[in-house]
């Protein structure tokens with residue numbers, strides 16, 4: 224017998240009850256140009272990405288003592304925004320550790336969300352050392368971006384929401400990076416709708432989970448610039464939660480190119496009028512490129528909206544990525 228997975232349906236249901244009223248229930252609509260394809264518009268979530276679900280569930284799962292001391296992370300991306308927002312909502316102190324290389328506008332954006340910024344060292348690795356120090360010496364609780372059971376359970380609430388739409392999805396396409404979203408959503412869907420295919424989608428340029436699943440253990444890949452920047456980064460060589468869950472629960476992983484992501488961002492903009500980031504468009508990229516055939520009811524999770532305006536303008540003009 225293989226050991227049970229770290230997060231199951233009851234954890235996700237408990238997370239849904241915990242975060243109800245603190246995160247948005249996002250809309251789902253049919254794609255008018257792709258028959259049978261549905262768009263879960265999670266980019267309309269507060270802070271512009273699903274990460275608010277996991278961050279909120281993780282904070283609300285802390286002990287009284289931890290809540291009194293606060294939370295810490297090193298992320299400047301969607302997780303950092305989500306954690307700062309969730310902490311402020313809960314009246315909890317949030318510390319974000321950044322390297323000197325993080326641009327001033329990003330530093331200010333974190334401050335604007337009410338988080339305390341610590342500028343430490345020349346690299347993300349040095350910022351991570353400060354996170355470890357704050358945990359050990361100040362008793363702050365680290366809320367990591369994906370590899371934590373409470374974070375995964377929070378992201379899984381998105382899977383419950385998709386099933387509650389009542390379309391009985393044949394396929395769910397999930398943007399895949401560290402695998403917190405894929406692990407949580409797949410756990411919810413496979414528990415309640417075992418015949419639904421659950422497929423992770425990443426960019427070709429630096430897909431760490433795809434490479435790790437192929438190798439059979441977590442591996443490092445070189446990080447490369449990509450339109451799907453929220454999907455960059457590794458899964459952690461000491462991964463505890465998401466690798467095992469993605470290995471057990473995902474039916475397939477598909478990789479897409481930069482041009483396919485750009486075309487998918489234009490498609491989504493054309494059908495919704497909305498701006499989504501590259502990571503949110505990878506499911507459509509897989510379908511529009513023909514790398515994957517849609518089932519009769521295929522749901523694409525549009526995971527986030529946070530793209531630099533100049534990048535989105537370049538994509539809309541069809542300039543090469």
Ligand SMILES: *Cc1c(COP(=O)(O)O)cnc(C)c1O
Pocket residue numbers: 272273274301302368369398399400401402403404405453454500502503526527528
């Ligand atoms: C974080 C993120 C992802 C990937 O989530 P993981 O849990 O790391 O796999 C996908 N899309 C967006 C917009 C994100 O911010």
